[in-house]
Amino acid sequence: MKITFLGTSSGVPTNDRNVTSVVVQLGKRYCLFDCGESTQNQLRLAGVSPQKIDTICISHLHGDHIYGLPGLLGSMSMMGRRRQLQVIGAKGIRDYIEQVLALSFTHLSYDIVYRELENLNDVTSVGSSGPYEIFAIGLVHRVPSFGFKVSAPDSTGEFDNALADQLGVPRDKSRAMLCQGKSITLDNGKVVTSAEVIGEPRKGKSFAICTDTSYSDNAIALSANVDVLVHECTYAESERDLAIRGVHSTSHDAAQVAKKANVGHLVLTHFSPRYGHDEPILVGTEPIFTNITMAVDFLSIEV
Numbered sequence: 627m628k629i630t631f632l633g634t635s636s637g638v639p640t641n642d643r644n645v646t647s648v649v650v651q652l653g654k655r656y657c658l659f660d661c662g663e664s665t666q667n668q669l670r671l672a673g674v675s676p677q678k679i680d681t682i683c684i685s686h687l688h689g690d691h692i693y694g695l696p697g698l699l700g701s702m703s704m705m706g707r708r709r710q711l712q713v714i715g716a717k718g719i720r721d722y723i724e725q726v727l728a729l730s731f732t733h734l735s736y737d738i739v740y741r742e743l744e745n746l747n748d749v750t751s752v753g754s755s756g757p758y759e760i761f762a763i764g765l766v767h768r769v770p771s772f773g774f775k776v777s778a779p780d781s782t783g784e785f786d787n788a789l790a791d792q793l794g795v796p797r798d799k800s801r802a803m804l805c806q807g808k809s810i811t812l813d814n815g816k817v818v819t820s821a822e823v824i825g826e827p828r829k830g831k832s833f834a835i836c837t838d839t840s841y842s843d844n845a846i847a848l849s850a851n852v853d854v855l856v857h858e859c860t861y862a863e864s865e866r867d868l869a870i871r872g873v874h875s876t877s878h879d880a881a882q883v884a885k886k887a888n889v890g891h892l893v894l895t896h897f898s899p900r901y902g903h904d905e906p907i908l909v910g911t912e913p914i915f916t917n918i919t920m921a922v923d924f925l926s927i928e929v
């Protein structure tokens with residue numbers, strides 16, 4: 627999986643930060659998380675074809691997360707898209723899209739399948755993109771808002787050919803039987819079990835994205851043990867009063883979530899436009915959580 631930030635500003639764009647959107651490569655497909663104004667331009671600059679996007683997840687209906695959707699959906703149609711698009715998002719997203727398209731006389735060349743979210747208090751599977759499963763949970767914001775997690779499938783253990791050679795397993799159908807979990811008996815009477823020659827299965831990678839939200843126990847439940855957590859950080863801790871008023875997070879809130887959820891890497895985004903690049907947003911986070919990156923537009927992170 628590869629996460630690319632297309633916009634890292636909250637509310638309004640700045641000279642070097644567009645409003646919120648993140649695109650994630652899942653094998654050959656892409657999944658888009660939020661779609662602030664001008665996201666389609668950012669996609670072009672990032673070299674991602676909109677036609678490869680098969681799922682769009684919308685956290686909530688604030689304008690800086692959805693004003694880019696009608697343009698992107700219209701462009702997909704003008705490019706001749708036929709493939710169905712999945713839209714998963716806060717309740718109302720269907721009405722929003724259908725009203726804008728109707729009022730602007732836009733007819734899409736493809737179908738949209740909707741999954742609208744309401745009142746999710748447990749981590750819930752809400753869809754999939756190929757073998758990747760998508761989960762969601764409700765967050766804490768001024769309007770209903772949802773966090774998402776994407777999990778890659780677990781991979782089965784690998785067959786150890788060198789060890790099988792050592793044990794004297796012939797290179798014939800007996801190796802396929804071992805791969806199927808069966809045991810085989812060698813000519814000398816010795817039994818070789820599947821567990822002897824097949825390594826441990828590996829847990830699939832996962833990442834979570836929580837924006838917009840204030841500090842939330844649900845964000846911790848969603849992102850438990852993920853490899854990468856993308857969390858909003860609208861304000862530095864010194865401006866906690868503004869965070870409380872806007873129902874947003876400070877850097878310390880995000881670091882606490884990362885620590886309690888035992889995540890591998892915390893990536894912050896959705897910064898207030900009041901901040902430049904050298905503002906001390908991370909001040910005081912070090913005793914809480916250390917592996918923190920502040921996203922910039924077009925930053926890519928492999929999971």
Ligand SMILES: [Zn+2]
Nearest residue numbers: 636637690838
């Ligand atoms: Zn926002």
Ligand SMILES: [Zn+2]
Nearest residue numbers: 686688767838
């Ligand atoms: Zn918001």
